[in-house]
Each structure stands twice: as C-alpha cells, then as structure tokens.
Amino acid sequence: MQGVQFLLAISLAFTFASASDPSPLQDFCVALKDAKNDAVFVNGKFCKDPKLVTPEDFFFSGLNVPGNTSNRLGSKVTSVNVEQIPGLNTLGVSLARIDYAPYGLNSPLIHHRATGILVLLQGTLYVGFVTSNPDNRLISKVLYPGDVFVFPAGLIHFHFNIGKTNAVAITGLSSQNPGVITIADSVFGSNPLINPDVLSKAFKLDKNLVTQLQSRL
Structure with missing residues (x-):
C-alpha cells in the first residue's frame, strides 16, 4: 500500500511539473522588431538569427539619468523591458527606474503578468498592495533607503513619496513585458x-x- 502511495505521489509531482512553463530550448531568443506585419505570435517575439546577435542586443544605457517628474502625478517610470533590450525575450525578467518628486505618486496600478520587487535608493516611500476579494486587505509599509518590498503579481499597488525631497527606486519584474x-x-x-x-x-x-x-x- 505504501508503495502505491509513493508511486502516486511521484506521478502527481511529475504531472504538476509538466504543467509549468517550459524551459527555453536555446541560450537566448533576441527579439526581432521588424517582423512582417502579417506575422502572428502568441507569446514573446520572433527570434533573431543567433549568428547575427551582437552585444547591443543585451545592453541598455541611461538608467542613471533622472526621469522627468513634471507631470500631474509627479513621478516617472523608466522601463527596461524587452522593448528596450531585445535580448530579454523569453528570459522572464525586466526592471524599471522610478523617480518621484516630493509627494509624487506612482498611481494605483496592476502588473498583470509579473511580481515586482522594489528597492528604494533615495527618499522615503509609502508603498502597499491590496489583496483580492473578499478581504481587500491593505498591506503597506514606509520604506527608507536600502529597504526592499515585494508586490505580488496581479494585485493593485502604489508608491507614494511622503518626503520633502526627491525619491528614486529600482523595481525588478518577473516578466520580459509585465504589462x-x-x-x-x-x-x-x-x-x-x-x-x-x-x-x-x-x-x-x-x-x-x-x-x-x-x-x-
């Protein structure tokens, strides 16, 4: 009986494992930005010929430049996803720099395809997310430089600069195109x-x- 239970557990484990996203079958799949207009893809983008790949396909410069926060919310998100780095295609990660003017707000939003992890570099942020129905519980925290906070995928969240000086944060996201x-x-x-x-x-x-x-x- 114990042998049967063990085999059943192994079978279920392999069943769940096979239901997850498959691992890439190549080292990388640098995205093509000039595919034909009538081409169709379901997930990710078409791949560039690996022999034509260059270091620039994996490179982005300028994240050290402050974003322009002179807008109604007083914040600016500088994204670095597959649109900026074609080499991120199929790799499942991206990031962003977020600048906040004093009392600037990254308005309540959802990343429906990614979990986010934020590290505060400068300033003081009030951040939080709201759990799903029926609880709708607010999970929030005041962050200081060096603090890290996680935002689960698909949940409404926000960042608000509660300080009198500028704030800067870097956010990592578990998708090449988090939405x-x-x-x-x-x-x-x-x-x-x-x-x-x-x-x-x-x-x-x-x-x-x-x-x-x-x-x-």
Whole structure:
C-alpha cells in the first residue's frame, strides 16, 4: 500500500511539473522588431538569427539619468523591458527606474503578468498592495533607503513619496513585458468612455463628478 502511495505521489509531482512553463530550448531568443506585419505570435517575439546577435542586443544605457517628474502625478517610470533590450525575450525578467518628486505618486496600478520587487535608493516611500476579494486587505509599509518590498503579481499597488525631497527606486519584474493597468486611467479614461451611469453606481459617486473625472483623464 505504501508503495502505491509513493508511486502516486511521484506521478502527481511529475504531472504538476509538466504543467509549468517550459524551459527555453536555446541560450537566448533576441527579439526581432521588424517582423512582417502579417506575422502572428502568441507569446514573446520572433527570434533573431543567433549568428547575427551582437552585444547591443543585451545592453541598455541611461538608467542613471533622472526621469522627468513634471507631470500631474509627479513621478516617472523608466522601463527596461524587452522593448528596450531585445535580448530579454523569453528570459522572464525586466526592471524599471522610478523617480518621484516630493509627494509624487506612482498611481494605483496592476502588473498583470509579473511580481515586482522594489528597492528604494533615495527618499522615503509609502508603498502597499491590496489583496483580492473578499478581504481587500491593505498591506503597506514606509520604506527608507536600502529597504526592499515585494508586490505580488496581479494585485493593485502604489508608491507614494511622503518626503520633502526627491525619491528614486529600482523595481525588478518577473516578466520580459509585465504589462501595466493604471486603475484611474483605465476606469475613468478609457476609449471610448465607460457609461457614467456604470461608474456612478459602482463607485457610489454623483454622475456629474464621474463626468468631471472622465474629462480630466
């Protein structure tokens, strides 16, 4: 009986293992940016001929340059994903530099394809994420230089500079193209706009306020 249970456990382990993402079958797959317009791909991008790959395919310069935070949110994200480094294709990682003016905000957002890990280099940030329904629990923390915080994939999260000086952070992401859904922009700034009656009822807001928010975003 114990032998049968052991074999069943081994079988289940291999079943779960085979259900995970497959490992790449090549050293790298540098993305092609000039594939034909009628080409179709499901995940990642088409691969460049390995014999034509150069060091520049794996290189990005300029992350030391502060981002321009003179915008309505007072923050700037400088992404370094597969669009900037073609060699990241199929490797499952990317990163970003985030600059914050005093009281600058990286507005509540979702990375639907990636977990994020943030390290604060300068300033003071109030960060957090909200767990899924039905709890909707806020997990938050004030960060200081050298502190690290993790944001689980697919959960709403935010970063807010609560200091009187600029702040700088680096975020690592577990996807070559993590995707971004900014909550306010998506809900109140969609194209075309969502019917104000829908948002008025959902957020328990006066319809006129909803239309004002839509006009601003």
